[in-house]
Each structure stands twice: as structure tokens, then as C-alpha cells.
Amino acid sequence: MMAPRDEPWLMRTYSGHSTARKSNELYRTNLAKGQTGLSIAFDLPTQTGYDPDSVMARGEVGKVGVPVAHLGHMRSLLDGIPPGGMNTSMTINSTAAWLLALYVANAEEQGTPPGALRGTTQNDIVKEYLSRGTYIFPPAPSRRLIVDMVAWCAHHAPKWNPMNVCSYHLQEAGATPVQEIAFSLATAIDVLDAVKASGQVGDDQFTQVFGSISFFVNAGIRFVEEICKLRAFTELWDRIGLERYGVTDHKARRFRYGVQVNSLGLTEAQPENNVQRIVLEMLAVTLSKRARARSVQLPAWNEALGLPRPWDQQWSLRMQQVLAFETDLLEYGDIFDGSVVIEAKTAELRDAAWAELEDVLSIGGAFEAVDELKGRLVRSMAERTRRIESGDLTVVGVNSYTESTDSPLGGSDNILMVDPAVEAELVADVQAWRADRDASAVATALVELRRAAIDGTNIMGPSIDLAKAGGTTGEWSGILRDLFGEFRAPTGVSAAVGRRGGELAEVAAFVKTIAGGPPKFLVAKPGLDGHSNGAEQIAVAARDAGMEVVYSGIRLTPAQIAASARDEDPDVIGLSILSGSHLALVPDILALLAADGVDAPVVVGGIIPEIDQRRLLAAGVAKVYTPKDFQMARIMRDVAELAVAHRSTSG
Numbered sequence: 270m271m272a273p274r275d276e277p278w279l280m281r282t283y284s285g286h287s288t289a290r291k292s293n294e295l296y297r298t299n300l301a302k303g304q305t306g307l308s309i310a311f312d313l314p315t316q317t318g319y320d321p322d323s324v325m326a327r328g329e330v331g332k333v334g335v336p337v338a339h340l341g342h343m344r345s346l347l348d349g350i351p352p353g354g355m356n357t358s359m360t361i362n363s364t365a366a367w368l369l370a371l372y373v374a375n376a377e378e379q380g381t382p383p384g385a386l387r388g389t390t391q392n393d394i395v396k397e398y399l400s401r402g403t404y405i406f407p408p409a410p411s412r413r414l415i416v417d418m419v420a421w422c423a424h425h426a427p428k429w430n431p432m433n434v435c436s437y438h439l440q441e442a443g444a445t446p447v448q449e450i451a452f453s454l455a456t457a458i459d460v461l462d463a464v465k466a467s468g469q470v471g472d473d474q475f476t477q478v479f480g481s482i483s484f485f486v487n488a489g490i491r492f493v494e495e496i497c498k499l500r501a502f503t504e505l506w507d508r509i510g511l512e513r514y515g516v517t518d519h520k521a522r523r524f525r526y527g528v529q530v531n532s533l534g535l536t537e538a539q540p541e542n543n544v545q546r547i548v549l550e551m552l553a554v555t556l557s558k559r560a561r562a563r564s565v566q567l568p569a570w571n572e573a574l575g576l577p578r579p580w581d582q583q584w585s586l587r588m589q590q591v592l593a594f595e596t597d598l599l600e601y602g603d604i605f606d607g608s609v610v611i612e613a614k615t616a617e618l619r620d621a622a623w624a625e626l627e628d629v630l631s632i633g634g635a636f637e638a639v640d641e642l643k644g645r646l647v648r649s650m651a652e653r654t655r656r657i658e659s660g661d662l663t664v665v666g667v668n669s670y671t672e673s674t675d676s677p678l679g680g681s682d683n684i685l686m687v688d689p690a691v692e693a694e695l696v697a698d699v700q701a702w703r704a705d706r707d708a709s710a711v712a713t714a715l716v717e718l719r720r721a722a723i724d725g726t727n728i729m730g731p732s733i734d735l736a737k738a739g740g741t742t743g744e745w746s747g748i749l750r751d752l753f754g755e756f757r758a759p760t761g762v763s764a765a766v767g768r769r770g771g772e773l774a775e776v777a778a779f780v781k782t783i784a785g786g787p788p789k790f791l792v793a794k795p796g797l798d799g800h801s802n803g804a805e806q807i808a809v810a811a812r813d814a815g816m817e818v819v820y821s822g823i824r825l826t827p828a829q830i831a832a833s834a835r836d837e838d839p840d841v842i843g844l845s846i847l848s849g850s851h852l853a854l855v856p857d858i859l860a861l862l863a864a865d866g867v868d869a870p871v872v873v874g875g876i877i878p879e880i881d882q883r884r885l886l887a888a889g890v891a892k893v894y895t896p897k898d899f900q901m902a903r904i905m906r907d908v909a910e911l912a913v914a915h916r917s918t919s920g
Contacts (some may be wrong), residue, residue: 270483274600277593278555279356282582283529285302285310287337287691288468289345295579299348302583303590304705305386306356308566309346310334311368313797313848316403317824318364318746321695325826328853329797330692333576333580334360338699338742343371344378352376355818356386358527358564360374363405365392366414367745368734373426375739387431387724389483389527396435396457398639398758400442402799402823408636410753412463414728419460420469421729423478430483432460433527440487441533442802446498446618449487451625452642454673455635457482461514462634468725479510480521483563483660489531490546494618495553497611499560501619502526505626520709522641527564535573537897538877539666539673542569548588554594557611558603575684575849575898577812610904634859639709644764650802651809657899667899681880682786687849699741706739714738715748760801760822762808773814780815780909788912791869792820793830797856798848799823803874807843810901811908815846827854831861840912846875854882859889868919874898 282299285292296307312334314326319329320338330336337343347355352375361368369390373383394411398785399406401743404411415432422431437445444452461479464470470478486502508523530550535543547567552563561905567576567585577585592598603610607905632638656662662670668845714735721731735745790811794804807822819837834842842862844855855873862871870891877885882893892907 274422276278277589277599278562279306279527280304280589280593281306281308281358281564281566281569282525283308283360283566283587284582285312285346286333286334286685287331287687288694289335289337289342293346293348295351295576296346298579299582300350302586305588306358306564308358309348309360309870311359311361312336313403314338315368316361316364317743317797317799318367318405318742318750320741320743321692322585322699323743325442326692327796327857328850329848330695332849333686335634336695337368337371338695339739340364340371340736341375341702343375347375348734349886350382351499352379353385355387355726356564358391359389360391362391362394362397362401362403364742364746365409366388366418366728366837367736369418369431369565369731370428370736372734373585373733378797383426384428384794386388386426389433390418391485394431395459395635395639396438396453398756398798399452399643400802402758402801403797404758404799406749406753408639410749411756412460413660415460416463416469417728418466419464419478419481420467422481423470423474424685424727425639427481430525432481433483433485434894435485437485437487437529439646440489440531442646443648443653444646445649446494447625448649450498450505450618450622453484454509454622454626454636455488455629457484457628458509458513459634459636462651462700467629470655474515474519476516476521479514479516480518480523482646484524484526486526486528486554486562487531488528489552490534490550492549492827493552493610494614495550496557496560496605497614497618499526499554499562500557500605500611500615501622501714503560504619504728505623507600508634524560525563527566529566529568532568532572532600535568535570536640536664536667537573537895539669539676540571540573540673541676541678542666543568544572544584547585551588551592555598557605558601559606570678573876575876576687578683578685581739592782594640599884607909608917640759640799641762642802643759643761647761647805647809648764648888649884654806654810654899654901658773658901664899681878684878686878689853702739703741710738711735711744714740715744718748719743722749726841757822759819759881760805760808761819762805762812763820772900773810773867773905775857776902776905776909777813777815779906782871783913785907785916787817787910789817789837790841790843790908790912791834791837792818792843792845793825793833794823794845795825795830795854796848796850797824798846798850800847801845803847804843804845806901807845809876810905814905816905816909827857827861830858831867834862834867834869835865840849841908842867842869842914843908844871844873846873846877849876851875851877852881855885855890856888868915870915872908872911
């Protein structure tokens with residue numbers, strides 16, 4: 270007799286682009302194909318609190334996600350998708366309270382009360398400081414916003430997960446399994462302690478609050494180690510709930526997590542290899558029943574090249590469906606119980622992560638120790654980069670087995686390209702929205718939002734009122750920016766500078782011969798793209814090669830970069846853009862440099878399609894690098910030689 274099958278995990282596809290209407294079409298299509306939960310990707314202006322017509326949003330509207338500037342957009346985004354019947358994950362952090370307010374306002378318009386809503390707001394600002402860069406406010410007010418959301422959900426939306434502690438991006442930034450576990454658990458503890466201290470939630474509700482905290486993890490290619498990592502995570506979260514918070518309900522102490530498998534390991538070279546990587550990484554979070562993911566979303570094979578098309582996302586969804594419905598996995602208990610190897614590795618990771626966690630808590634906790642934790646991650650990523658360069662870490666198709674037959678998956682149409690006209694459409698849209706609303710109602714709601722932010726009233730009520738009145742993302746964020754200020758996260762670069770051997774040592778020797786002293790290399794990240802790992806590793810390698818490096822972190826305007834170049838007088842300027850905004854921002858920067866009389870050569874790195882590479886080179890960019898260019902020594906040699914050529918022509 271066949272054993273009863275477990276229910277499969279929630280199957281999601283992380284998606285959203287261009288406009289709310291087009292994203293809604295995509296969501297409906299994916300749901301019709303068997304997807305069982307929504308996972309909304311927001312564009313960078315929405316994530317960082319700008320309306321589409323802000324100067325900061327130039328080139329970024331609709332590129333890496335869907336723009337949601339007001340309630341009308343939320344209505345369009347979820348049109349035909351009943352809010353009470355859908356489990357929705359929103360990858361949103363610094364503006365999480367605002368997007369939840371819009372979601373609640375839209376649901377209430379349809380007669381669905383907050384208590385019926387199921388889903389998750391990511392809402393993990395620490396990992397934004399450490400790895401992804403879509404933060405706005407300093408740590409203390411950011412934590413206050415998270416606490417307000419946790420408390421509001423406890424009272425009004427108990428089925429909603431107000432915080433999804435996100436270790437995913439920590440691994441993308443280089444975290445070891447031990448660091449991934451420890452840093453994310455430290456963040457959860459910091460928030461839970463702050464919820465207790467706020468007095469907004471009584472002791473009788475704290476078990477429910479603890480149980481509402483979920484996690485979003487990463488699964489890399491070392492799937493045995495990843496299985497053990499999740500088993501260790503499960504044991505430690507249970508221990509924290511029981512020992513630190515006295516939660517006696519074992520169901521509330523369950524480690525509930527969703528996953529997107531690793532994007533760091535996806536390759537531009539031989540991208541077809543990404544398919545088997547994704548499948549193997551999916552196994553890490555599904556094979557062990559005791560530590561199985563509650564929801565899974567898989568990247569598409571071509572995400573190292575650009576935005577995936579609907580067919581690419583369907584392929585990834587079908588991977589989940591084949592595993593869940595064709596194999597016998599869900600017919601058994603935990604197939605690893607009793608495994609000597611698995612138990613030993615789990616214990617090793619568990620004990621090391623607990624020691625690392627105690628160390629983080631001893632230096633003030635995750636929010637207090639952002640600078641230190643960032644430095645540790647950049648060092649870990651630098652070590653990973655060195656291992657790939659040296660061949661110690663094998664990446665098939667990149668640093669080994671590079672001979673390849675042309676792929677039938679290649680071509681210029683193998684990714685989704687967002688129409689540049691979307692930005693103008695959204696600018697007109699938000700301006701029309703402001704003109705048509707009740708301005709006095711918005712003004713009143715903004716006054717109430719400001720008052721709540723000042724006097725400590727829970728921010729969610731005034732945010733929902735502003736959403737219903739017709740306020741915008743930029744207006745909500747603008748009030749809080751004025752009161753809380755803006756934060757500049759640490760770069761972590763100085764903590765990772767060391768000495769590389771091999772070919773980079775040869776570059777360092779060459780740099781010492783350059784007349785006039787070490788070249789000055791200005792590394793800059795224009796626009797709202799906060800994925801700074803590449804820029805940080807370039808800065809680390811340049812310093813290791815003996816160059817003078819100027820790098821001030823993420824989110825710079827073209828004017829700021831041009832001013833820095835004018836003042837610093839660099840020999841070479843390096844721009845890092847991964848959001849697809851290169852065709853809008855790079856020409857702006859080149860024009861401003863020329864106007865300021867800066868003639869230093871410009872190199873650009875990022876996820877840049879081949880046709881765009883040609884356009885940038887034609888516009889005057891000296892070199893373009895993409896993820897396939899992993900050899901830091903070669904890049905540094907290029908930069909050094911460009912510096913020599915520049916000095917010879919300008920001197």
C-alpha cells in the first residue's frame with residue numbers, strides 16, 4: 270500500500286517588471302501554470318522610496334521589478350487575484366511598512382480584512398546594510414519601523430509574516446554557512462528583543478509573535494553542506510525560542526523558511542549549466558523533511574544574462590513540479606535521520622554558528638555591529654574570488670571545461686528587455702494620479718504620518734490612511750527621510766585588503782613601475798542598484814594590486830560621480846551597474862565628465878547584454894566587463910595599462 274504523500278511546499282516565481290498591468294498578466298499566467306503563491310519583485314525606486322518622476326529614479330523604473338507608487342498600482346498589480354485566497358511574498362525592506370499599507374488598503378477595498386491576509390514582507394534591513402543596498406534610514410529608526418510592523422500584525426494580521434529574516438543575500442555577498450546562520454539569527458534576536466522592549470505586544474502574545482518570524486535562505490551548490498546548514502538552522506531556532514524567549518509551543522518554534530536557490534553561482538559562460546545547478550540546489554532544501562522549505566522559488570537559467578522571459582520562468586516552475594509530483598520524495602519521512610555523515614556535519618555547523626552568534630551578540634548585536642559584519646562578508650567574498658581565480662574552486666565552464674559547442678539557447682532574444690518607454694509612461698501616470706486625488710486628504714494624512722513618526726505612535730495606521738487617501742511611495746518616504754535622515758552603509762573594503770599571489774602579484778609589480786606613482790582608480794556605483802559585491806571586489810583587487818582606490822559606496826547620481834572625478838583627478842573611472850540602467854546612466858556620466866574637462870578613461874561592469882556592450886563602447890567607454898570576466902588580474906592589468914596610456918596623453 271502506497272504511503273500517504275506530504276503536501277508539497279508553496280511554489281513561487283520571483284517576478285515583476287515594467288508596469289503593474291504587465292506584471293499582473295504575468296502573475297495570472299504563472300498561477301494558471303501551477304504556481305501556488307505570489308512572489309513580487311519591486312523596482313528599485315519603489316524599494317528605495319522614490320516616485321518614478323524623481324531624479325533618483327532615472328533609468329531604473331520597471332527594470333528589476335514592478336513600480337508601485339500608489340494604490341492604483343496595487344489595484345492593477347493584483348487585479349483578479351483575491352487577496353484572501355492568495356499567499357503573497359513581497360520582497361521589500363526599507364519601504365515595507367508602506368507596501369504592506371498599500372496591500373491592506375487594496376484588500377479592504379475588496380472587503381477582505383487584514384486578519385484574513387496571508388503572506389510575508391521581507392523587511393530585513395540588516396541584510397540591506399550588509400549586502401543588497403536598498404536601505405534608506407539609519408539602523409535605529411529602521412528597527413523601529415520593523416517593530417511597528419511586527420506589533421501591528423500581531424494585533425490586526427496574525428496570519429501575515431511581518432519579517433522574513435533574509436540570509437539569502439548574505440550568501441550572495443560571500444557569507445560562509447556559519448556566517449549565514451549566525452548573522453541572520455542575530456538579526457532576528459535583535460528585532461524580537463526590540464519588540465519586547467517596545468511594550469506594544471503583551472507576554473501572552475509573544476508566542477504568536479515568535480511564530481510569525483520566518484526566514485528566507487539561500488541554497489548553494491554544495492548541497493550536502495546546505496542540507497546540514499538547514500538542519501542546523503532548525504535546531505538553533507528551536508533552541509533560541511525555548512531558552513531565550515521561553516516559547517513552550519513546539520509548533521511556534523518551528524524554523525519556517527522560504528528559499529531561492531543561489532544566484533551567485535549562476536554563470537554567463539555556458540549558461541545552460543545553470544539548469545543542473547538550480548536542480549541540485551533545490552534538492553538541498555527539499556530532501557530533508559525535518560528541514561524542508563515551506564516555499565521555494567527558483568531563478569531561471571538565464572538570470573546571469575538579464576531578466577528571464579515567461580518561458581524561462583515556466584521551466585524553473587516545472588523543475589519544482591517534477592520533483593513534487595513525479596518523484597516519491599513526499600512519500601517518506603526524513604531520509605537523513607540516522608546518517609552519521611549528515612549528523613556530524615550538522616553538529617559542526619550548529620556549534621560553529623552558535624559560537625559566531627554569541628560573538629555577534631557580544632559586540633552589540635546585528636544592528637550595532639553592521640560595520641564589523643560587513644567587513645567579515647567582504648573578506649569572505651574576497652577569499653571566494655581568489656579561489657576561483659586560482660582554480661582552487663572549480664566553476665564548470667568558467668575556470669575549467671571551457672571548451673564549448675555553441676548553445677541553441679543563445680541569441681539576442683534570450684532575455685526579456687524592458688521597453689525604455691515604460692519610464693515616461695510611469696512619470697505621466699504618477700503626475701496624473703497626484704492631479705486627480707483629494708490633495709487636502711493627502712496633506713492631512715501626511716501630517717498624521719509625521720506626528721506618528723515623531724511621537725512614537727505605531728506607523729502602520731497612519732501609513733494605511735495615507736495609502737487610502739492617495740499618497741505616493743515618494744511622499745511616504747520623504748516624510749520619514751526628513752525626520753530620520755538617510756544612512757550610508759559601510760563598504761567593508763578596507764577590512765578585506767590583503768596580498769594576492771600569482772598573476773595579481775605580477776600586476777602589482779607592474780604597477781610599481783608606472784611613472785608618477787600608483788594609479789588612482791575611482792570606483793563608483795551610479796543609480797539605485799545596491800548590489801555592491803562586484804564593485805567591492807574590484808576595489809579590493811585594485812588595492813591589492815597597489816593602486817590608490819576611491820570608493821564611497823552605492824547609490825550615487827551622475828552629477829556626484831562627475832564631481833568626485835573632477836576633485837579626485839583619477840587615472841581611470843570604473844562604473845558598476847547591475848540593474849539594467851547602464852544605457853541611461855553611463856551616457857549621462859560621460860557627458861558630465863566631458864563638460865567638467867575630465868578625460869580619464871571609463872570602464873563599465875555589470876550584467877550588460879552584448880548589444881548594449883557595443884553601444885557603450887561606441888559611446889566612448891574604454892572597456893566593458895560582464896560576469897564571465899572573473900579574472901581579477903586581467904581586469905587590473907587592463908586598468909593599469911589604461912592609466913599608463915592616460916598619463917602619456919594627458920601629461
